[in-house]
Amino acid sequence: MNPKDIRSVVVTDCGSTTTKALLIEKVDGVFRQTARGDAPTTVEEPHLDITVGVQAAIRNIEAMCGRPLLDDSGELIRPFQAGKGVDIYLSTSSAGGGLQIAVAGVVRKLSTKAAERAALGAGAIVSQIIACDDDMPLHAQIEALRSARPDMMLIAGGTDGGAFFPVVEIAEILAAAAPRTRLGKGFQLPVIFAGNKEAAASVREALPSDTPVFVEDNVMGTVDTENLSPARERVHRLFLEHVMKQAPGFANLAALTDTPVMPTPSAAADMLSLCYEARRENTLLVDIGGATTDVFSMVEGVLTRTVSANLGMSYSAARVLIEAGVERIKRGLPFEVDDDRLTNLVMNKTVRPTTIPDSVEELLLEQGLAREALRLALMHHRLFAGDVRATSGMDAFRRAGGSNGFSVMGIDRIIGSGGVISHAPSPAHAVMLLLDGFLPEGITRLVRDVVFMMPHLGLLSRVHKEAALSVFDRDCIEELGVVVAPSGQARWGKPCLRYRVMETGRPVQEGTLLMGEIHRVTLAPGSEARLVLMPSRGFDVGAGKAETLEKMIPGAPLGIIFDGRGRPLVRPPKAIGRQAVRGWFDTLGIPVHTEAAR
Amino acid sequence: MREQGISSGLVAAPSIRIRRIRRLPVVGETRVKMGDWVDANVTVASASLPGKLHPVAASMQLGVSPCELQGALRVKEEEAVTKGQVLAEIHRFFGLSKAEVVSPVDGTVLSISPITGQMVIAEADTRMDLPAYLPGTVVAADADGTVEIEAVVSLIQGVFGVGGECCGRLIQVDAWPENEADFRGMNGAETILFSKTPLTYGVMTAMKRHHIAGAVSGSVSGGDLMRFAGRTLNPACTGNEGIGLCIVLTEGFGRLPMAERTFDLLSRISGQSVSVNGATQVRAGVIRPEIIGPPVGDISENDPVVVSRSLAVGDGVRIVRGSLFGKFGRIQSIPAAIQTIGSGAKSLVYEVDILSEGQWTIPRANVEPSDGG
Numbered sequence: 001m002n003p004k005d006i007r008s009v010v011v012t013d014c015g016s017t018t019t020k021a022l023l024i025e026k027v028d029g030v031f032r033q034t035a036r037g038d039a040p041t042t043v044e045e046p047h048l049d050i051t052v053g054v055q056a057a058i059r060n061i062e063a064m065c066g067r068p069l070l071d072d073s074g075e076l077i078r079p080f081q082a083g084k085g086v087d088i089y090l091s092t093s094s095a096g097g098g099l100q101i102a103v104a105g106v107v108r109k110l111s112t113k114a115a116e117r118a119a120l121g122a123g124a125i126v127s128q129i130i131a132c133d134d135d136m137p138l139h140a141q142i143e144a145l146r147s148a149r150p151d152m153m154l155i156a157g158g159t160d161g162g163a164f165f166p167v168v169e170i171a172e173i174l175a176a177a178a179p180r181t182r183l184g185k186g187f188q189l190p191v192i193f194a195g196n197k198e199a200a201a202s203v204r205e206a207l208p209s210d211t212p213v214f215v216e217d218n219v220m221g222t223v224d225t226e227n228l229s230p231a232r233e234r235v236h237r238l239f240l241e242h243v244m245k246q247a248p249g250f251a252n253l254a255a256l257t258d259t260p261v262m263p264t265p266s267a268a269a270d271m272l273s274l275c276y277e278a279r280r281e282n283t284l285l286v287d288i289g290g291a292t293t294d295v296f297s298m299v300e301g302v303l304t305r306t307v308s309a310n311l312g313m314s315y316s317a318a319r320v321l322i323e324a325g326v327e328r329i330k331r332g333l334p335f336e337v338d339d340d341r342l343t344n345l346v347m348n349k350t351v352r353p354t355t356i357p358d359s360v361e362e363l364l365l366e367q368g369l370a371r372e373a374l375r376l377a378l379m380h381h382r383l384f385a386g387d388v389r390a391t392s393g394m395d396a397f398r399r400a401g402g403s404n405g406f407s408v409m410g411i412d413r414i415i416g417s418g419g420v421i422s423h424a425p426s427p428a429h430a431v432m433l434l435l436d437g438f439l440p441e442g443i444t445r446l447v448r449d450v451v452f453m454m455p456h457l458g459l460l461s462r463v464h465k466e467a468a469l470s471v472f473d474r475d476c477i478e479e480l481g482v483v484v485a486p487s488g489q490a491r492w493g494k495p496c497l498r499y500r501v502m503e504t505g506r507p508v509q510e511g512t513l514l515m516g517e518i519h520r521v522t523l524a525p526g527s528e529a530r531l532v533l534m535p536s537r538g539f540d541v542g543a544g545k546a547e548t549l550e551k552m553i554p555g556a557p558l559g560i561i562f563d564g565r566g567r568p569l570v571r572p573p574k575a576i577g578r579q580a581v582r583g584w585f586d587t588l589g590i591p592v593h594t595e596a597a598r
Numbered sequence: 599m600r601e602q603g604i605s606s607g608l609v610a611a612p613s614i615r616i617r618r619i620r621r622l623p624v625v626g627e628t629r630v631k632m633g634d635w636v637d638a639n640v641t642v643a644s645a646s647l648p649g650k651l652h653p654v655a656a657s658m659q660l661g662v663s664p665c666e667l668q669g670a671l672r673v674k675e676e677e678a679v680t681k682g683q684v685l686a687e688i689h690r691f692f693g694l695s696k697a698e699v700v701s702p703v704d705g706t707v708l709s710i711s712p713i714t715g716q717m718v719i720a721e722a723d724t725r726m727d728l729p730a731y732l733p734g735t736v737v738a739a740d741a742d743g744t745v746e747i748e749a750v751v752s753l754i755q756g757v758f759g760v761g762g763e764c765c766g767r768l769i770q771v772d773a774w775p776e777n778e779a780d781f782r783g784m785n786g787a788e789t790i791l792f793s794k795t796p797l798t799y800g801v802m803t804a805m806k807r808h809h810i811a812g813a814v815s816g817s818v819s820g821g822d823l824m825r826f827a828g829r830t831l832n833p834a835c836t837g838n839e840g841i842g843l844c845i846v847l848t849e850g851f852g853r854l855p856m857a858e859r860t861f862d863l864l865s866r867i868s869g870q871s872v873s874v875n876g877a878t879q880v881r882a883g884v885i886r887p888e889i890i891g892p893p894v895g896d897i898s899e900n901d902p903v904v905v906s907r908s909l910a911v912g913d914g915v916r917i918v919r920g921s922l923f924g925k926f927g928r929i930q931s932i933p934a935a936i937q938t939i940g941s942g943a944k945s946l947v948y949e950v951d952i953l954s955e956g957q958w959t960i961p962r963a964n965v966e967p968s969d970g971g
Contacts, residue, residue, distance in 0.1 A: 040963075044884040063934065139650045146648075165664075165714040169653065172711050176651050176718050202713050315880050322830045343820040344851040348919075350832075351758045351850055351880060355919040356945060356963045362920065363941035425942030591942065 001079070001258075003464045006087045008080040010061070010069065011456040012054050013264055014041055014093040014247070017290035017314045017353050018419065019050070021057035022456050023065060023086070024471055031467035033475040035065040036451055040354050042249075049249030050093070051256065076256065088463065091257045092455045093247060094264035094289065101235065102150035104130040104174065106157035106166045111195065114219040115156035118194065118231040120380060130173075132157075132166050142177045149179065152238055153189060154231060155203065158196030160221045167199040171206035178208075188212055190238055194219045194231035214238075236307065259463060264455045265294045268417070269305055271458035271468065272298050278469060281412040284438065286374060287454065288418035290314035290353055293377040299410060306381040311373045313366065313420050314353030321346045324372035331571075332436055333368050334582040334592045335361070360591055363425070367433055370420045374437025382406050409441040409487060409542060415477065417449035424448075427480045427557040428588040434480075441487045441567050442542035443531070443551060446480040446558075479525065481558030487567040488539035490515045496539050496564050503529035513564035516572055516580060518587045520561050527555040558588065608755040608848075608886060608966070610860050612894035617737065617748045622728055624648070626743030636730040636747065638765050638873050643728040643743035649705060649721030656686050656699045657715020664715035677707050685717060731763060732873045732890050752867055752891045754848070754860055756814070759876030759887025760827065760836045761844035764811040766790045768872045768891065770865060774801040774813075781808045790814065790844075790874055790889075792864050794856045797845070802826045805843055812844035812874045814864065814889055816856030823851075837877030837885075844876045846887040855924050857916065859969065867891035909967060915950060916968035917960060926968055927952035927960075 009024045019042075023035040037060025042053035055074050062069050068084045071077050077085025101119045105112030108131035119126050128148040130141045153174060157167040171193075179189060190212040193203050200215045207213060216230040254261050265287070272285050276298045285296040293311040297304045310319045321329070326339050345365055349355065357363040416422075416434050424430040430448045434440070453476050461468035486497045497513040501521050509521050523529050533541045533549045543549040553560065565584075572580035585592050626645025630636060657667045670686040673679055679701040687698035701719050708720040734749025766788040774793055775781050786809035797818035803826060805813055824831055827841045848860050872891040879885040909915065909929060917925045920940075927950040936944045937959060945961040952958055 139652045142651050165657075165716075169655070169711070169714045169716045172709065172714065172716055172718065173651065173653055176708055176720070178648070206711075206713070318832050322832065340819050340821050340852075343824075347758075347820040347851040351878070352918055353880060354963050356939075356941075356943070356961050358920050358940045358945075358961050358964060360941055363943065423943055425938075425944075429942075 001087055003467075006464055006467070008086040009460065009464075009467070010058060010076065010086045010089045011453075011460055012057060012089075012091040013267075013452075013455045014050050014054065014091065014253070015264065015289050016094060016292070016312070017041060019053040019057045020452060020456075021054070021061050022451070022453055023061050023069070024456075024460065024467065026467075030474070031464075031470040033451065033453065033471050035061045036453075037061040037064060043247050047249075049252060050247050051249050051252045054091070054253065054256075088258040089256060090259055090456075090459050090463065091253060092262045092264045092267045092459050093250070093253065094292065100127040100148070100150045102126070102128040102130070102145055102148055102153050102179070104153065104155045104157070104170045105195070106132050106163055106170070108134050110223070111156040111158070111220050114226050114228065115154045115194065115231070117226070117383065118156075118219050118228040119154050119235055120383075130170065132170070138173070142173060145174075145177055145179050150189070152235070153179075153191045154235065155191060155193050156195045156219045156231075158199055158218075159223055160197050160218050162196055162223075164196060164199050164202075167195045168202045168206055171203040175207050190214065192216060192231060192234050192238075194234075197221075236305075239307065239309070259459070262455075262459050262462075264289075265296075265305060265307055267455040267458035268294065269296050269303060269458065270461055271454045271472065272296050272415075273303060274458070274461050274465065274468065275472070276301065282410050283413045283415060284408070284411045285415045285454065286377065286417065286421075286434075286438070288313060288370060288373055288377070288416075288420055290419075291316050293373050293418075295377050295381040297381065297406065297411070299406070304381070304406070306377070308373075308377045308380050311377050313370060313373065313418070314349060316350075316373075317346050317353075317369060318350040320369055320373045320376070323376055324369075329368045329372055331577075332371055332581065333364060334578070334585040334590075335364075336578065337365065341365075360593060363429075364590075364592065367420065367424070367429065370433055371436045374433065375439075378438055407441075408438065408444075409540075411440060411442075411444055413445045413447060414438055414440060415447045415449060415454070417452055417454050419452065421448050422450055422452040426590070427478065428590045431480050431483075431558050431561065432585070432588055432590060435483060435561070435563060439485070439567060439569060440483050440563075441485050442540075443533075443549075443553065444483045444485070445554075445556075446483055447477050448480055449476055450478045451476065479554065479556040481556045481561050482523075482553045483561045483563055484531070484533060484541065485563040485565075485567060486513075486533075486535045486539040486541050488535070488545070489566045489568065489570050490536070490538065492516045492570065492573055494536075496536050496566075497541065497562065498534040498536075499562060500532040501529050501560060502532070503527060511562070513562045515564055515566060515570060517564045518561060518584045519564070520587050520589075521559050523553070523555040523559040525555045525557060528552055529555070529560075531560070561588070608757060609753050610755070610857070610863055611753050612863055612866065613750060613897040614753050614893075615748065615750050615897060616732075616753060616890070617746055618732055618734075620728055620731060620745045620747065622726065622743035624743075626726070626728075628739050628741055628743055628745055630730075630736045630739055630745060632736055632739055634736045635734070636736060637733045638730055638871065640730045641727040642730045642736070642739075642745040642747070645726050645728075645743055646723035647726050649723050650703075651708065652702050652705070652719045652721070654685065654699060654702065654717040654719060655715070656710075656717045659699045660686060660688050660697050662688060662715070664712055667710075667715045668712070671710065673707050675707050675710055678705070679707060679719065680704050685719075729765075731765070731875070749890075750893045750897050752863060752894050754814075754863055754889045754891075756846040756848045756876075756878075756887040756889070757850050758836075759844070759846040759878050760823070760831065760839050761812070761841055761876040762837055762839070763873070763875045763877075764790065764844040765871065765873045766811045768792060768814075768864065768868050768870060768889070770868045774798070774805070775808075776801050776804045780804075781810075784808070784810070786810045790872060792861075792868075794861055796853050797847075798822055799825050802843060802845070806841070810843065812846070812876075814846045814848065814874070816849040817847055817852055817854035818845070819853075820851040835879050837879075844874050846874060846876055846889060849924065850918075857924060857968075858926075863894070864889070866894045909948070909965075914968045915948065915960075915965040917950075917952070917964060918966050919961075919964040922952065922955065922958065922960070925952045925955060927955075927958070930957060 039056035112131040291312040457468040501509040708718040734747040738746035790812035792814035799822040931949040
């Protein structure tokens, strides 16, 4: 269909937990999101068909907008005519689960570690590691590999022109072990080889002839450099294809859509690229879903994407608890909670992933988990947004920023997306999640995707860019507030920043931010102010240490949030720990009473 | 307006026709044929599980190239060897010096690589016999060890389980056995216990010590379970933990009471042989733990199996989250508009009249269809 003729579109995103449908229509000459509907994703018995949830979500849209979109047999009415149906239907998907990868290399701390990092950076769970120099006997490692039943293998080892025989031996062992995948017979275990390029042909020969083998650049071509991107991208591509196509009913969905079904993260990345084209702002986008957390950064025109397949708010909730630990989660809460209570809540959420918190206490506990998922996801993203360089010596590595180094100081805007952020009860809740999860530095605008539609719009942009941007500006994003966070540390209670907020027609607001404090200054949406920042010695807000910075900033519901908790974070003294956290919640206006509402 | 929401409840059916696929982890041999009746403990398929592999860097150990190794070999591929047997040897200095490579285990020479000079010795295969798991009729049987069995059974699904499969006699206990005296008279390996009372670390440890095959409860504390398992568990995917006890939870984690309906059904099959599988997978390809027993009553096509259905005013529901977990109620109204719930967030809700608790506003996501208790 000619984009000029499009008047009405339904776009769905089939997530791990929820299928979300949007109705986008031309209203008074501009495209707006006019209705939306959710339903549980139906990849489970008895339905085992993703399109059942799609249909339910679209039925909910019908109920909202009061006009028929599906006919009596449940088919989408196309084209839009006489107030019924839509012109086109598009869908993204990330339903189906995560990727488990086994990694093998020659030296545990070198090539194997590099391969592990490549796999993690692509968002996989590393289910088994095999190394020739591991303490565990090789036969035990092989047995563990057989039990692990990975979805793919990544083999590394040998610098280019270096070790040859050990690398081929690994392939021979793999061939002998013949590990089976989770997906059972009929699905061959793909093998990615990213080791000594001179061994590639022999590795291929050592593996069974029906094994899909992908040869990528060596993750460690020389002993002092790593090149993870090619292997990581291959893992990532296979991951997306694997996740998508294993969702029950995927073929049915593909038959319904007017364009190919797109992986959710790819669609979100497309929208981010489109936004950068329009505004030239360095942006960090996070999409925290039920099974995965995706982080995208668009910095100076370079897009980097990491998918943390083991961090999420429903299926992966328990993994967040395991990785972060109970103590870290409790540390960020404004009230005391029993370890068991927290553990049970998270594990119950994992086994009943579609339930939602219906009390303040449970909400804040889940948001505490979300903060840790964000923190860990950003850690993964930081690790892989740039290259890692070794100093001399076999076991010492030093991370070098270089032209690809990643720093939150350079980020102008953070967009939060995903149910726990988008559906947080208030802008203040969403701010606290992004603030604690990402610890922005300098001056950063916090924004959320209120109806979780970045993936939808990214997909729509492939068909109609103008429509996607129109809906993004008018209906998608909600400005939350501007965070000013000086980087640096000092003793608790010491000054770290003086500030002045000058809004036309209003008295100047001034203040001194002490270490450990959060201040909030009102600056209403639609207004703007000149901000003057004077960091204390040792602190930097973006212009250099102790250098004054002036900037015009827009208003938002939470106004300006001055975060003086230090970067890196300075923990409050033990005696006032919980009280300090409670104070931050109070400053942002987040209720923390724990009485359940009727 | 009739709600079109889909709620994925768990099954608790006194009499239902089911099919289960029994599949070997490797290609094997099917022992039954279509139409055969099988008991739960009958072997339906068998396979040889490959023995452990022991790589031997023969070339490297002898200090010769892979080509030179060929002349030093004393065994060939597919030859049986014993532990300590010479696999390859070379003589140097006119026979004055000898270097040899010996087999680390009893096994078979699986491969000798001409590229790397590596040998792989495989221990003997172990035989695996796959039981039917449930009594029923074979309705499909592949040649390579995949069998499908159909039966009319009573079926109770749990929300979480660990520990794989077990079969045995289902016995109700009011309090979990923990002391020696409590276990007197129990044939542990053929006993599966169930109780309304939540499990604890001490109880699980005692049952494992007395080789009880399985335990079915409403709940257990997550911390206790991980302490018992000896490691962190991801509840999203279980089944091969090897923790010495098959556990099925019907409600979840904490101190959650078993649903009356579930307990009632278990009570009706108490004393009889059941099959239990604790494997759980929450993601796509969802697997829920289950207890399968003899059918109770006649199968009915209209049997109200609680799987999923549209909900309407008057329908029964069970609350599965929050302070009202486990309570049963009836839907009084279904507001079309999104409401603000206790957390401050907005959600579609049901107004539910909960027995002895009055009327409550419950997020639609937090209920499961139920016919009572």
